[in-house]
Amino acid sequence: MTTTTGPGLAGVPLSLTPLNRKDFVSDQEVRWCPGCGDYAVLATFQGLMPQLGIRRENTVIVSGIGCSSRFPYYVDTYGMHSIHGRAPAIATGIAMTRPDLAVWVVTGDGDALSIGGNHLVHALRRNVNITIMLFNNRIYGLTKGQYSPTSEQGKVTKSTPVGSVDRPFNPVSLALGAEATFVARTVDSHRAHLTEVLSAAITHRGAALVEIYQNCPIFNDGAFDSLKGADGGLIPLRHGEPVIFGPDNARCVVRGPDGSLRVAYVEDVDPAEVLVHDAHADDPGLAFALSRLTDTADLVTAPIGIFRDVERPTYDDLARDQLTVQTDPGERITSLQKLIAGGDTWTV
Amino acid sequence: MTEVTTVDHVVIRFAGDSGDGMQLTGDRFTHDTAVAGNDFSTLPNFPAEIRAPAGTVAGVSSFQLHFADFDIRTPGDRPDVLVAMNPAALKANLGDLPRGGLIIADTADFTPRNLAKVGYAADPLTDGSLSDYQVHALDLSGQASAAVAALGLGRKEAARTKNMYALGLLDWLYGRPTENTIAFLETKFATAPQIRDANIAALKAGYAFGETTEVFTNRYKVAPAPVPSGTYRQISGNRALAYGLMAGAAKAGLQLFLGAYPITPASDVLHHLAAAKAAGVLTFQAEDEIAAVGAALGASFAGQLGVTTTSGPGLALKMETIGLAVMLELPLVICDIQRAGPATGMPTKTEQADLTQALFGRHGEAPLPVIAPQSPGDCFTAAYEAVKLAVDYRTPVILLSDGYLANGAEPWAVPDLASLPPIDPAFATEPNRPDGEFWPYLRDDKLARAWAVPGTPGLEHRIGGIEKADGTGAVSYDPANHEFMVQLRQRKVEGIASVVPDVVVDDPSGQARILVLGWGSTYGPISAAARRVRGSGRNVATAHVRHLNPLPANLGEVLRSYQRVLVPEMNLGQLAMVLRAKYLVDVQPYSRVRGLPISLSELAADLNELIDLTEEES
Structure with missing residues (x-):
């Protein structure tokens, strides 16, 4: 039996004939709302x-x-x-x-972080060889618009008519707190980035969590628009490279004397101060500090890419x-x- | 000179503080009894607290053993012999001992402080209050300590051998061989030679004490019980259950995957299966009950045998996933080792009050087969059958054991695995439609759907909790299709009745007007009570229901052929309610919810009354 080179797929047999996108399209009509970010993720996945x-x-x-959990119906694999x-x-149980199986989990912010929070943190803690795509639209869509565990505080919805009062989860911080071996974030509309991150996640051996910022045009439209300001809110992370972002790469992340991270203008700092990302650090501390640059309220900045990618024996292998x-x-x-x-x- | 009296049966209860080793003592006496060829039945009874305050009634742990020269069905209601290691053990158990019963008490712990702790104003061993009993007040701790003095143990450790000293004395009193227990101690304490030697010395000293002193004027002989030839071992219900699951998986050629969360009294099944790694059993101690059943269902989807074990509270948590399994139509075995509820209830005490939960505890119309073993050894057969039904019919199956079966033990004829009925997963490997498509919800003549496992090329498909279109399994909200599918799933489970054996009535005289119908662990007390009633020249019929869903095809006819039907259950009449609803028969419930098996003598007395009443009526 031949296998792919990625350790995450070691043991999964290779296809004898080349496959194409259409091989992964099922006969089911896709029934998400027009403009839903899920379409882009599905197309990228296929x-x-x-x-x-x-x-x-x-x-x-x-x-x-x-909503996102309808995903398996639309992909012509086992599901x-x-x-x-x-x-x-x-x-x-499957893994x-x-x-010999590549196991994907598709979940959302309510599914993974509210009702299923216990299973999520334990799967990550154990490092089961599965890849979790967490579609985060910061709202309950299927039940028609209640606030979710990632909604910003003060969110006005039908269940919180004068604003929600509880603090949201930062899914990346949560996963890193559970010492997940692979933690990443990407965005539904960035096809190349999404492909790259998902590819790295599935070939990682162990539990991989990929948070996908996904827009809900019906109940939470523009949930991530605040990241599209003139100054650029998305902070791309690349292992071994300085963390710089925004138009003309004018901004950067620097580490202060106390170890904390902050955003600065490149022109204001000594280039040696600019943080160089290390996704392979055994200690999740730096990755966690990076995850805290995500402002879960106004969401003006959010790092994307692979926060952490380390090797550790998987629960299922052991x-x-x-x-x-x-x-x-x-x-x-x-x-x-x-x-x-x-x-x-x-x-x- | 000690006389030897032959008796046909004896009930001994060992009772002491939780830390006194009473469970081990009882277990070893059971082994020694098994070797002597008697039939036996055991009832361990211990507090939920691991170490309740020493010397208190709450901390008393006991082990009751009934052994006989005939086929017995229960661990006995009332002991003939009470071994009491402290005042609390005497206080907690004396009420069960009939007048004239034998008390062997360890005087070492009958100190003023310990007596006061349980409310004895004076020492009952000396104040004459036990004059109706045969009391042997012996310094078991002191004598055991003296016997091991040469081995150099500390004072406390030396005194801890008192349980083996008591065991040796009982072995002598009932003529049990001690060789197996000596071999057991040699293995158990192989790495602690001092402890090993002390325990063996105490055991031998206890035996020698009986033999050389004339404290006991009588020894008792219980002849071997006639049993069919075969190789026997002692087995508890939980161990038999684990072995039955393993046998089912092995015969089906599937890997056994257990998802479980620790819960009393089911945890031992997890322990037994976790120890079976050399047999390829994969166990997963999950983060909660829901994950345990979820992972098991995942394993079944992946083409293995998914099993989850739990008790009542855990079953409640698993129900949504079991409903999903009903919808997915995948094999899944759920074992509920029932305990006294609701809520935490009495975790170490037995009950049968999860029957309606098993039958009806899911939302929507979610039928599934329910099966209950009748004795500890029968847990093997029931587990094997649960696996076979799950695989044959692609369905979740609930097995209802209980705390009494789980921890109780009996002799078990080791079955020949080759002779068990085959189990064939019959995986789909090819498209099942003329046009080359694969429809996962096409069915065979049993209405079992096609089971194609991931990795099978060309049969890729998606299943889920949303209603299925008949045949294709595609998502369907069509009203007529839903009604059809609800009825189809019901018909599939009802169809299992074709492989459920008819209920067998035991009515030796053919003259009985009363039928006593049981399920699960009430089999023992019911059949023993019937034997007692018949022994007094009266007629009573008994029958036992093993399959709670679907019920045996002839059950209605059997119920209608008796003037009265009595259903003893350790609940408030759950099976009785089902029978009344289904068959419109005036079934009479007989409820006992004390956390203990139904008392055979109480049931026998009540049956006699009911027989009188029935005779007056006719």
Whole structure:
């Protein structure tokens, strides 16, 4: 059996014939609202899959509940549209029992961070070999517009008519707090960036969390417009490169004497002060500090790209390594017969 | 000279503080009894607190063993012998001991302080209040300590061998061989030679004390019970359950995947399966009950055997996922080791009050098969059958064990795995439509759908919780299709009745007017009570329902053929309610919810009354 080079897909058989985008388009009519950011992610995903070179039938997509969780229906691989919040748990059972599958989880901000928060942090903590696409539109769409755990404080919705009072999660900070081995953020409309990040995520061996900023034109239109200011709000992160961003790369991230990070104008600082991104640092501290540059309220700046990408043995590999699997059915029965008799028998 | 009296059965209860090793003592006496060839049944009874305050009634742990020269069905209601290691153990258990019963008490712990702790104003061993019993007040701790003095243990450690000393004494009293327990101690304490030698010395000293002193004027002999030939072992319900699941997976050629979250009294199944790594069993201790069943369902989707084990509170948490499994029509085995509820209830005590939860606890019309084992060893057979039904019919199956079956033990004829019925997952490997398409919801004659697992080329498909179009499995909100699918899923589960054996009535005289119908662990008390009633020349019929859904095809006819039907259950009449609703028969519930198995003597007495009443009526 041949395999791809990415360790995340080691064990997943390669396709014997080249595949193309159409091979990953199912016969189901896509039913998201016009203008929904999910369309762009779906198209990008369907464009990425053939490039991975793995067999179509060895791909599984598991989703929870919400608009984005309809995703598996539209991709012609194996898939399960499950129940609210539980996709990471279901994917864990799949990844543990089938190392020959590429396992994707599709989830949203309500699904992953509210009802399914426990499963998300534990899948990340364990480092199960799954890739999680978290579509963050900062709103409940399918239930028609209630505030979500990533909505900014003060959000006025039908369930919070005078403004929400609870602080939002920063999904990247949360994932890093769970010591996830791969944490990234990208944007629905940046096709090249999305492709690059998803490709890195699936070839990473271990739990990968990719937060995707995704616009909901119906209930939270323009949720990320604040990042499109004249000064440029998105801060691209590239391993080994200085963190500079904005029009003409005029701005940068610098580390202060106390280790904290701040945004500055390049012209105002010594070039040696500009932070050089290290996604492979074993300590998640720097990645966490970068994640805090995301202002979850007004959202004027947000780093995108791979915050953290480190190697650590996966839960499923370690669990399988403890086992002896008997492949011969006869031998399996014979040894089980001996096991159930135990050591303390008597014969009548 | 000690006389030997032959008796046909004996019930012994070992009782002491939680830290006194009573469970181990009882377990070893059971092993020694098994080797002697008796039939036996056990009832461990322990507090939920790991170490309740020492010397208190709340901290008393006990182990009851019933052994006999005939086929017995229960661990017995009332002990003939009470071994009490402290005043609390005496206080907590004396009420169950019939007048004339034998008390062996360790005087070492009957100190004024310990007596006061449980409210004894004077020492009952000496104040004459136990004059109706045969009391043997012995300094077991002191004698054990003396026996191990040469081994150089600390004072406390030396006294801790008192349980083995008591075991040795009981082994002598009932003529049990001690070799197996000695071998057990040699293995258990192989790395601690001093402790090993002390325990063995105490065991031998206890035996020798009985043999050489004339404290006991009587020894008892219980002859071996006649049983079919075969190789036997002692087995608890939870272990048998784990083995049944393993056997089912092995025969199906699937990997066994257990997703579980620790919960009393189900955790031992997780422990047994986690220890089976050499047999390829994959266990996943999940972050919660929901993740445990979710991962199991994922494993089933991936083409393996997904299993989850839990108790009532956990079953409640898993229900949404079980509903998804009903919709996905994938094999999944859910084992509920029932305990006294609701809420935390009494975690270490038994109950059967999750039946309606298992049958009806999901939202929507979500039918699934429910099966219940009747004895500890039968947990193997029931688990195997649950696996077979799940795989054959592509359905979640709930197995209802309980705390009494889980922790109780009995002799078990080790089954020949080769002779068990085959289990064939019959995976779809080819398109199933003339046009070369694959429809995941096309069905066989059992109405089981096609099961194609990821990795199978050309059969890629999506399934989910949204209603399925018949055949294609595509998302459908069509009203007529939904009604059709609701009925189809119901028909599929009802169709399992074709492989459910008819209920068998035990009515030796053929003259009985009363039928006593049980399910699950009430099998033991019901059949034992019926035997007692019949022994007094009266007639009663019994029957046992193993499949709670679908019910056996002949059940309605059986119920209607008796003047009265009594259904003893450790709940408020859940099966009785189902039977009344389904068959319109005036079934009479008999409810006991005390956290203990139904008392056979109480049931026998009540049956006698009911027989009198029925005779007067006719």
